[in-house]
Amino acid sequence: MLRIEHLTKKYDQYKAVDDLSLEIEDGHIYGFIGHNGAGKTTTLKSVVGILPFDEGEIFIDNQSMKTNAMACKKIMAYIPDNPDLYEYLTGIQYLNFIADVYQVSKTDREARTKKYADMLELTSDLAQPISAYSHGMKQKLAVISAFIHNPKLIIMDEPFVGLDPKASHLLKQLMREHCDQGGAIFFSTHVLEVAEKLCDRIAIIKQGKLVISGRTQDVIGNDSLEDVFLELENDNA
Structure with a gap:
């Protein structure tokens, strides 16, 4: 690989x-x-x-x-040591942006967002701007964004x-x-x-x-x- x-x-x-x-x-x-x-x-x-x-x-x-x-x-996907995300976006907007870049279908992005956000207990925060996230929340969002397009x-x-x-x-x-x-x-x-x-x-x-x-x-x-x-x-x- x-x-x-x-x-x-x-x-x-x-x-x-x-x-x-x-x-x-x-x-x-x-x-x-x-x-x-x-x-x-x-x-x-x-x-x-x-x-x-x-x-x-x-x-x-x-x-x-x-x-x-x-x-x-x-x-491939990359999770840096310090998640430097677009803080003017909400969590869900950021995930949709990543899904758009990698041409993930609507069905797949919704299913994967639900799976990973529910698992990492971030679902209720996805409507909030990333600027309001703690470091740990940003790290979780970076993790979800890495897995959302199912990279090799x-x-x-x-x-x-x-x-x-x-x-x-x-x-x-x-x-x-x-x-x-x-x-x-x-x-x-x-x-x-x-x-x-x-x-x-x-x-x-x-x-x-x-x-x-x-x-x-x-x-x-x-x-x-x-x-x-x-x-x-x-x-x-």
């Missing part, structure tokens, strides 16, 4: 991402772990086409982000930040359901316990370089993900 080949992104002479290669397969939840400034957000923004990159290639469903960005963007690939940057425990639990259910139906998810998180329990595969990045990746159980072995991460962070620190 997503193939990152030798991705390099520079800021002047500093390499925020350095020769990164990863592959996220259909049906997999892939966790992306690293300290602040490790290159996670830069990688994710490169994948979704927000940031140009200096070297390498990104393929989504065998389409090149460099040469066919529109085809790539049609089949969902990219998430710290998706659990701002969500209450119940909403976090429901989002994990939605993520698993999406991948069990053949989709794929690539997401960054600092919540290592969640990543350990939820992810099929994990990659750990340090100073822009991939230090380990693979099946979650193979990466952590008999330890916890926290132990593995801290040990890798301390190596050559």
Whole structure:
């Protein structure tokens, strides 16, 4: 579904991402772990086409982000670390706007809006302007907007930040359901316990370089993900 080949992104002479290669397969939840400034957000923004990159290639469903960005963007969704939504719209207007962009039928958008808004307990707030939403409510709306067009690939940057425990639990259910139906998810998180329990595969990045990746159980072995991460962070620190 997503193939990152030798991705390099520079800021002047500093390499925020350095020769990164990863592959996220259909049906997999892939966790992306690293300290602040490790290159996670830069990688994710490169994948979704927000940031140009200096070297390498990104393929989504065998389409090149460099040469066919529109085809790539049609089949994926992105939830940023800080949901920057159109605050002059109401919640339902925003969801309809997203559904229009992705050409979701009236029947499908209504059914999906009801399903996800009811699940995340946002239905009663959809008529309110987004400017009146709390951070957690905006995060829920961003989640709904990502799922409403049933993308093949969902990219998430710290998706659990701002969500209450119940909403976090429901989002994990939605993520698993999406991948069990053949989709794929690539997401960054600092919540290592969640990543350990939820992810099929994990990659750990340090100073822009991939230090380990693979099946979650193979990466952590008999330890916890926290132990593995801290040990890798301390190596050559």
